[in-house]
Amino acid sequence: MNVIRNVLCPFCGCCCDDLEVEVDSNRIVNVRNACALGRGKFLSIGEHRLLKPLVRVNGELVETDLDKAIEKAVEIVKDSSYPVFYGFGCTSCEAIKLCLEMADLLGGLADNISVVCHGPTILGLQDMGIPSATLGQVRHRADLIIYWGCNPVEAHPRHMLRYGPLSNGRFVAGRKNRRMVVVDVRRTSTAAMADVFIQVKPNSDFEVLTALRALVNDLDLEVEEVGGVPVGKLEELADMMVNAKFGALFFGLGLTMSYGKEHNVESAIALVRDLNKKTKFIMIPMRGHFNVTGANEVFTWQTGYPFCVDFSMGYPRYNPGETSAIDVMARGDCDLLFVVGADPCSHLPRQIVEKLKNVKLIVLDPAVTPTVKMADVAIPVAYVGIEAGGTAYRMDGVPLRLKKIIDPPPGVLSDVDVLNQILRRLK
Amino acid sequence: MSGKILIKNGFVFDPMNGVDGEVMDVAVENGKIVEDVKGVDVKVIDATGMVVMPGGVDVHSHIAGSKVNSGRALRPEDHYKDYEPRKPGLRSGVGHTVPSTFVIGYRYARMGYTTVVEPATPMLKQRHTIEELNDIPIIDKASFPLVGDCWFVMEYLEKSMFKECAAYLAWLLKALKGYALKVVNPGGLESWGWGGNVRSIDDSIPNFNLTPREILRGLCKVNKMLNIPHPIHVHANRLGQPGNYKTLIETMDCVRDLYDGYKPIIYLTHCQFNSYAGESWIDLTSGAPEVADYVNKHPHVVIDVGQVIFSNATTMTADGPFQFQLHLLTDYKWVNADVECETSAGIVPFRYRKRNYVHAIQWITGLELALMVKDPWRVFLTTDHPNAGPFTEYPRVVGWLISRKAREATMKKVNARALKRTMLDSIDREYSLYEIAIVTRAGTANVLGLKSKGHLGVGADADIAIYDFNPRVIDLSRDYKLVRKAFRRAKYTIKGGEIVCVNGEIVKSIEGSIFWVNPSISHDLEDTVVSDIRGRFRDYYTIEFDSYVIDEDFLVNSRPMQVKGGV
Numbered sequence: 001m002n003v004i005r006n007v008l009c010p011f012c013g014c015c016c017d018d019l020e021v022e023v024d025s026n027r028i029v030n031v032r033n034a035c036a037l038g039r040g041k042f043l044s045i046g047e048h049r050l051l052k053p054l055v056r057v058n059g060e061l062v063e064t065d066l067d068k069a070i071e072k073a074v075e076i077v078k079d080s081s082y083p084v085f086y087g088f089g090c091t092s093c094e095a096i097k098l099c100l101e102m103a104d105l106l107g108g109l110a111d112n113i114s115v116v117c118h119g120p121t122i123l124g125l126q127d128m129g130i131p132s133a134t135l136g137q138v139r140h141r142a143d144l145i146i147y148w149g150c151n152p153v154e155a156h157p158r159h160m161l162r163y164g165p166l167s168n169g170r171f172v173a174g175r176k177n178r179r180m181v182v183v184d185v186r187r188t189s190t191a192a193m194a195d196v197f198i199q200v201k202p203n204s205d206f207e208v209l210t211a212l213r214a215l216v217n218d219l220d221l222e223v224e225e226v227g228g229v230p231v232g233k234l235e236e237l238a239d240m241m242v243n244a245k246f247g248a249l250f251f252g253l254g255l256t257m258s259y260g261k262e263h264n265v266e267s268a269i270a271l272v273r274d275l276n277k278k279t280k281f282i283m284i285p286m287r288g289h290f291n292v293t294g295a296n297e298v299f300t301w302q303t304g305y306p307f308c309v310d311f312s313m314g315y316p317r318y319n320p321g322e323t324s325a326i327d328v329m330a331r332g333d334c335d336l337l338f339v340v341g342a343d344p345c346s347h348l349p350r351q352i353v354e355k356l357k358n359v360k361l362i363v364l365d366p367a368v369t370p371t372v373k374m375a376d377v378a379i380p381v382a383y384v385g386i387e388a389g390g391t392a393y394r395m396d397g398v399p400l401r402l403k404k405i406i407d408p409p410p411g412v413l414s415d416v417d418v419l420n421q422i423l424r425r426l427k
Numbered sequence: 428m429s430g431k432i433l434i435k436n437g438f439v440f441d442p443m444n445g446v447d448g449e450v451m452d453v454a455v456e457n458g459k460i461v462e463d464v465k466g467v468d469v470k471v472i473d474a475t476g477m478v479v480m481p482g483g484v485d486v487h488s489h490i491a492g493s494k495v496n497s498g499r500a501l502r503p504e505d506h507y508k509d510y511e512p513r514k515p516g517l518r519s520g521v522g523h524t525v526p527s528t529f530v531i532g533y534r535y536a537r538m539g540y541t542t543v544v545e546p547a548t549p550m551l552k553q554r555h556t557i558e559e560l561n562d563i564p565i566i567d568k569a570s571f572p573l574v575g576d577c578w579f580v581m582e583y584l585e586k587s588m589f590k591e592c593a594a595y596l597a598w599l600l601k602a603l604k605g606y607a608l609k610v611v612n613p614g615g616l617e618s619w620g621w622g623g624n625v626r627s628i629d630d631s632i633p634n635f636n637l638t639p640r641e642i643l644r645g646l647c648k649v650n651k652m653l654n655i656p657h658p659i660h661v662h663a664n665r666l667g668q669p670g671n672y673k674t675l676i677e678t679m680d681c682v683r684d685l686y687d688g689y690k691p692i693i694y695l696t697h698c699q700f701n702s703y704a705g706e707s708w709i710d711l712t713s714g715a716p717e718v719a720d721y722v723n724k725h726p727h728v729v730i731d732v733g734q735v736i737f738s739n740a741t742t743m744t745a746d747g748p749f750q751f752q753l754h755l756l757t758d759y760k761w762v763n764a765d766v767e768c769e770t771s772a773g774i775v776p777f778r779y780r781k782r783n784y785v786h787a788i789q790w791i792t793g794l795e796l797a798l799m800v801k802d803p804w805r806v807f808l809t810t811d812h813p814n815a816g817p818f819t820e821y822p823r824v825v826g827w828l829i830s831r832k833a834r835e836a837t838m839k840k841v842n843a844r845a846l847k848r849t850m851l852d853s854i855d856r857e858y859s860l861y862e863i864a865i866v867t868r869a870g871t872a873n874v875l876g877l878k879s880k881g882h883l884g885v886g887a888d889a890d891i892a893i894y895d896f897n898p899r900v901i902d903l904s905r906d907y908k909l910v911r912k913a914f915r916r917a918k919y920t921i922k923g924g925e926i927v928c929v930n931g932e933i934v935k936s937i938e939g940s941i942f943w944v945n946p947s948i949s950h951d952l953e954d955t956v957v958s959d960i961r962g963r964f965r966d967y968y969t970i971e972f973d974s975y976v977i978d979e980d981f982l983v984n985s986r987p988m989q990v991k992g993g994v
Binding site: 131273276279301 | 774775
């Protein structure tokens, strides 16, 4: 039995790096310090596992060997006139770089899963900027923590303990010294732990944020309620915000993917920006997958843009609404979707998934996902962060090291190795 | 690497070896400068009538890391019109003030630069900086960790535990592969954790029994104890505020008594931003004469300029409170990025306009500094890229330095009131090419302590720039446009003995190296301090101690520099 310490959890954007994993003859037998989600991932990597490469022959997926599958993938990529490389929430920066190199080489398009999660956050910050900080600033200083449109108890279970209201910081310690506010459309399990819960009507976050901004700027509201919230309650929240020594706003898909999208984020940014004229306030998006932040980072430093990057003109071009993977698929412009570290058939809108019938689909995945079942070529790969190492970025942009703690099943390579083999044959 | 090259008959400018435009041959073999090369496989470059210099060495340019990348992400409008298409063997990318990584490497090489330092990297995000440095092709690189407001440093200094502080920083440079110690607005960044700032070098820092002066003096002592080749690299307090030249001089003066007559002990960066006289934006004027006078009289100080270019810029510094003030002043979009236990950062896009009084004062202040500091070995050409303008505009600055006529051409267009209230118009000095070679390569390599860079002596790295103009035929002052053009597109750039650029086009992309300093200290002290740090690490950071450390194999071409520390 071997205990490996300081393991990074490859599940959510919290990227907890204090896990201890017990390994017995290349098998994970126990995980300490992890939440149920993280622990579940480590302990269930054997389930629904894709072990053999699959290629589609006469409409049926048949098992083949790795060389043949890679050869088939290369053939499809070479035949493609406009390939789309997509995914990257659940893989390492090293794999993302290789996919960007391919997209650049082939004049294709590269996009990451932020297009269906925090894409509006990116658009919002490109218009406004964003006053932010690393999570440790919240832990050490925040006496007011707001969770807006997110439910960390279920989606980021250790967030509150490590970085949020329950954490012990240098200047502010523990739950009793902090106020906690939850804003959501329903009373979530996170709301149950809050000092103040504000229930907004679905799709009215923009109005509520705008009203708060007015109150923070000492303007009176001549209405009884905004977005289903009595103005008195908003005044109370505005007072809490202004009087906090250090406030933090965490926001999730409830804000970014409801009606208004990037405008919601913009109004949240405007609010936090205004609060900085009166006190110290920061905001951090609750990123979902463990390396979706890394995907944005690598895309940005290599191409200048965080997502939606089109290389068809021979250089990076960025115009969300035209150059996102979804736009391209909706228009039927692409003839190949190359997926790494994502399961688009489960996550993309149904109309888009239906369009996938008309394009070739190559998937690198450790498990048999719905996307694998639709694939023309599916190549099994190691679980990144468990069976393969690399680099990942936490939700606040802190870069961390993913560890390889056990070997992948026999014959299964890391996605970096598979991508390198494909890239070599393309050059 | 083994390629033999002979550069014949060029006018060689190699100030480190006292060569001032003499016609000489330069020989290259195995990536190094050699006495001579022979054989049929020698590639001969005829540099007759051309200028040969060591490859450019940029001591202060924000090219990599989380702050730079936030700037890229923030500004799609910065990239739309400026891009580099993919070419065989090269990657595509975008410009302009915050270019993508590949483009940074290509554009520096195109101008004949071969070594560039990223001067401000938060330690917690150093892994990100290294990832980007790995992705910048051709040029050699190094990075300076931001240690001034680091809790461990402040705690050692407030207890006057200099030895322990030195041991911690020795460990830090080794663990994070850093090159020198960077201090930004000492004390101000910790204050910014609460939305505040410090107002002078003797202001108090919330929750710490320490002043900016004590941080500066402490780090200066520690830097000397560790024999780090570069002096402490300081972005002084009160940057960008009227009347701040006094603070700058106080900052320089607060370590004067620590000077041992050997080499400069404090490096003040982008001094233009810290050399303003006047009480407000309305009566703002240049404090450069006072600053230059101080520098001229005090050999313990070395500075770079941070010259304003009238163009788009993206201001990005670790100086969070300054960036917020700039946001309030301009109402442009604003990114803030505080880093736990260490530092802060801010980003605000900007545009410098000739007709604007304040911007004109800034332009004048930078040039006055460059022209009034007499010793070119102690003042360097930078634009604090991309804060005062992008690095691609260095040739424009070269033009202003070598030619009064070039300055007059710009002065005709700048705010007249600003000119009237400053003395730039009365300065006749024009830099020689020899001096240009000092402020762009020899002097910067020297102050960095990079012994294999910035000169063409036998044994130096074969990093060479060849510029296509004949300094004996043309009059630099009159034909500054020709010079400017030549510096924009090197005739040849040779990096590590490989020809990477011909006629301003990249012909080959290679991987550069990353320099870092590894100070050795006594094992006992190191063990004590590392176990102290390890013990407190979880109380301070939200990541584990082991996650903080970066293995050497994470660097593409690691070039550690061993130094013997005195503790």
